[in-house]
Amino acid sequence: MDPGLRFWLRYVDHRGGLAEPTADGTVVMLPPAMAGEFDLPEELIATDDPDVARDDGTVLLATGHPALIRAADAALTDGDVGxxxxxxxxxxxxxxxxxxxxxxxxxxxxxxxxxxxxxxxxxxxxxxxxxxxxxxxxxxxxxxxxxxxxxxxxxxxxxxxxxxxxxxxxxxxxxxxxxxxxxxxxxxxxxxxxxxxxxxxxxxxxxxxRRRGALAAQASEAHRRELGHARSYYDDALRSLKRRHDAAEPERAELLAARAVSTREERDRRLAEIDEKYRPRHDxxxxxxxxxxxxxxxxxxxxxxxxxxxxxxxxxxxxxxxxxxxxxxxxxxxxxxxxxxxxxxxxxxxxxxxxxxxx
Ligand SMILES: [Zn+2]
Structure with a gap:
């Protein structure tokens, strides 16, 4: 059985509902309050098999279904303490x-x-x-x-x-x-x-x-690539500004020098943004x-x-x-x-x- 559906049936049992396995799936009776909360009929047949779910009155309940997500969230919020x-x-x-x-x-x-x-x-x-x-x-x-x-x-x-x-x-x-x-x-x-x-x-x-470190190491290749692209983009832009600056009249050269300063600032901002995007966190x-x-x-x-x-x-x-x-x-x-x-x-x-x- 799909682990999501198995969890949901346990949750139904915990909330006072009934679940009875049959050949076509699991017959589920929900307490009225729970049926309303989950937007499901009070009696239904739950299955994790998409072929069976084509029949009338059968609900496909597998990992990812909103009812499962809601039940998981409720279980996490209530906690399991004893x-x-x-x-x-x-x-x-x-x-x-x-x-x-x-x-x-x-x-x-x-x-x-x-x-x-x-x-x-x-x-x-x-x-x-x-x-x-x-x-x-x-x-x-x-x-x-x-x-x-x-x-x-x-x-x-x-x-x-x-x-x-x-x-x-x-x-x-x-x-x-x-x-x-x-x-x-x-x-x-x-x-x-x-x-x-x-x-x-x-x-x-x-x-x-520890786990976060391992996961972040996998993502670090993408991080390096993105930093590399950004750096070479700004290097090109700065090289081109320098070339034009060296060949320009004094007045225009001053303008190009100012452009180079703001381009360097923009580059630093962009690189910091990329680092922030890949900063690993956990909750x-x-x-x-x-x-x-x-x-x-x-x-x-x-x-x-x-x-x-x-x-x-x-x-x-x-x-x-x-x-x-x-x-x-x-x-x-x-x-x-x-x-x-x-x-x-x-x-x-x-x-x-x-x-x-x-x-
Ligand atoms: Zn001692």
Whole structure:
């Protein structure tokens, strides 16, 4: 099925309409308000096949149809915002020995040994999913639209990879959604500085800039050509003025000199106009913000360097089959932790962390 039509049928369903596939297309019943808004009958057969669409009562709805564009615009304006809770792990938490093995298998701490120091506690780790529509303008008559998405752990502000994102997308959801408190949403998305959200924006902005650079590079050949044409046109004009100037009587020569000045000004204006026409731009229009509650177990640990224990904790997330990434408790870097003589840090902040091994 045409992706545009598929999207529109989902939109109809979301607005309370009905869609039923048949041999001749999809029978669609629209709520009266929606039918009026879209200027369509309340009952119709929608198809993406132009041959079928010749029959009476059948409407050809494919990418580019005004009804689809209107629905897409409405969906983008309303946005797709919500809290999604994943199904809680069934059964008891993993035993201390199993957790101990997993910790040592998944994590390393320089100069330190990780020991489970207590019972795991059931937690929900907030993860943000942010989607945006990016419009790239690479010249006055060339624009592209693309969808970007970014998943960020709202606690560590670390971006999740595509594998983790698809695991979360496929993770089972509970039959009945859990209660969502405003405090929860505030803490993950709307806190004073909303670090997770700021990080998501930063990631989207950086990806969009990279993509814009690649698209602009494709347009730069046309840019160079147009600049080249304009330059050679003005070079010719100026050469001809110079020739006439050199052969002219003094009074006429003065006039021609003034013409040359204004021609140079006109050339500079024209070249600036061409540069402006090819100046790449992009616009980010966010349309999705999901707060996912990813269930897991918080495992209290002690990281030991010799007799010295540093208390810490790691979150085991069964949906990801991994521990959540934790930042360095001292400098907030995303780095391998390092147990120092006086504090727990990481490879980037622990003075002499690496020197320790030297004699
Ligand atoms: Zn550090």
């Amino acid at each position: 809290v999604i809770t994943l199904a809680a792990p069934d059964g008891p938490p993993p035993g201390p020995e199993q957790l101990q093995d997993r910790l040592r298998e998944h994590l390393t701490v320089d100069h330190g040994k990780i020991d489970v120091s207590g019972l795991p506690v059931r937690i929900d780790r907030p993860v943000l999913r942010v989607g945006a529509l990016i419009t790239y303008t690479v010249s006055a008559d060339e624009t592209y639209q693309e969808r970007l998405e970014c998943w960020v752990d709202a606690v560590s502000e670390v971006r999740l990879g595509t594998d983790a994102a698809s695991r979360l997308q496929q993770a089972p959801r509970p039959d009945r959604p859990a209660r969502v408190t405003p405090a929860l949403v505030r803490s993950a998305c709307l806190g004073d500085d909303a670090p997770g959200l700021a990080q998501a924006h930063h990631v989207l902005e950086a990806s969009a800039e 980010i229009r966010p349309f999705r913000l999901h707060l996912l509650q990813v269930p897991g177990w918080r495992v209290p640990v002690e990281i030991r360097r010799g007799p010295r224990p540093y208390p810490f904790s790691f979150d085991w997330l069964p949906a990801l089959g991994a521990f959540a990434t934790e930042r360095c408790p001292h400098c907030r870097a995303v780095e391998t932790l390092s147990a120092g003589k006086t504090r727990l840090g990481c490879r980037s902040c622990q003075p002499g962390g690496r020197l320790h091994a030297l004699p």
